[in-house]
Structures are given as structure tokens and as C-alpha cells.
Amino acid sequence: MPIQVGDKIPDVTVMTMTAEGPKPVKTSELFAGKKVALFSVPGAFTPTCSAKHLPGFVEKASDIRGKGVDEIVCIAVNDAFVMGAWGKSANAEGKVTMIGDGNGDLTKALGLEMDGSGFGLGMRGQRFSMIVDDGKVTHLNVEAPGAFEVSSAEYMLNQL
Template sequence: MIERGETVPSVGIKLVNASGVSETTSDAVLGAGTVVFFAVPGAFTPTCHVNHLPGFLANAHKLRAAGVDRIVCASVNDAHVMKAWADASNAINDIEFIADGNADLARALGLAKDLSANGMGTRFSRSAMIVRDGVVADVFVEDAPGVSASGAPAILMALETAKV
């Protein structure tokens, strides 16, 4: 698993944002400024759709006030699903989305999780990171179902603690 002080890997991804869908690399998206990156097992899945994404959307202004330049959500879904989720959640203007359809980024970060027993294949572990100029400042990975360590309140607390 990627650790504090390591540089984010360069992996081909599709970026979904207010400008549309584009092909780019993970280091291009996560490599400049202060980025809050959070990863979910699946777009539209219950916990991701009802708890994880909405927390970041509701706190986007607080995250920006704390010095965050970019909020990015990733999932092992294709770009069409990520675009539909961004639109359905009204998040497209506040959060950018990485479609990691083949789980290449999830694997490169060491955050891939085998959910084949649930019919979901390889997915991201529910997690979040604070990345500063391409270097991981903090990593938060859930060790139980639900959203606590990787949710927006925990990230805001970590950002505030880092200021002290």
C-alpha cells in the first residue's frame, strides 16, 4: 500500500469533470497543489452513494477553505458510470472523478481489494489520501464496513491538525 512520503504513481485513467471526459494520468490529476483523493468500491453502491460521496460534497467548501485545491473521487468503474454518478449526485462542479475501469490505479496504489465473492471483482478499498504536489501526506483506509477514517470529517480534522 502506498505510504506517507511516496509519490503518486503515473497510471492511465479517465478523468470526469465539468469539462467532460478526458484521458490523462493519475500523476497529472493528483500531482499539483493540495489534493484530497478518496476512493470507493463502486459508484451508486449504497455506502458510497449515500455516505461517502455526499460527505465530501457537503464539505467541499470547508475543504477548499482548509487549503485544498482539488477533490477527486476514484472508483473501478468505467467513465460512463462515473459521469452518470457525478451528474446524479450534483457533484460535477465540486468533485472530479477518476474512472479506473481496469483497477490499474487501485493496484498501483496497493489499494485493490478482491470483492469477487460479492460479484464485484477487483475494486478500490474504501480510502482517502491527502496529496501535496504529488507526494502522499496522509493515507486513510477503512478497516471495517462504513465510512469513518476516510470520510470528509476525518480528512478535515487531518488538514486542521497539519496546520498546527
């Protein structure tokens, strides 16, 4: 069953890219004591993700933080190297924390995976966004397959 509003984020290890290379991060540490705007994309460098989803959060980062959000996090079932490169190409540094869920551990634990095999992608994460307050989901917006409406930065701004 997918995660619901009121649930705690499962404690798994994901990866972020640093100047020294990939660094493991426990989700319990990533979300502890903070209000986090989390969004998931099916894949780095894919059309909607690169043209609309990530750029929207980069562009609206200061507005989102102005509504009390401590950190904006993007996850995808991609490795930390790809997520780091994608973040650089999108000028996300200092605005959006790019997290690689390379094995899909967090995505599966959230119950929000999808099968992208028909597109040559394998198992990926659904497109969604959520607001997480001290590890607890307060808002959850899961897109219908192929849609980009309720997980956008603009939609999230209206929820804050």
C-alpha cells in the same frame, strides 16, 4: 506493499468524463503542483458510497477547499461513463472530480485493491482517503473491511 505516507503517487492513466466523452488523464498531471483530497470507493451507486461517502465530500467541498485543498477527487474501479453519471446524480459537478479507474491500474499501483467477487463486484478498490501534496502522500486513511470511519470528509477536515 500498499502506498505509504511520503510516497509519490504512481504515474498511470485514469479517465474522466467530459462533454466530449471520456478523456484520459495522467496522474502525474492530476496531482502536479496541487494539494488534492483523494478518496476511493468500492463502487459507484453502491449503498454506503452513495448514501454517505460521496455526499459527504460534496457537502463539505467548500470547507475542504477552505483548508487549502485545490481539488477533491473521487476514484473507483468503474468506467468514466458510470463515474460521470454518478457525479451528476450526486450534484458533484464543480465540487468533486469523478475519476474512473476502469482497469484498476491506479488502484493496483497503490496496492489498495480488494476482491469483491463474493458480492459479484470482482476486483475493486478499498475504501480509503488520502491527502496528496504535489504528488506526494501526506495523509493516508484506509478503512477496515466493511467500515466507514477514517475515509470520510469529516475525518479529512480534521486532518487539514
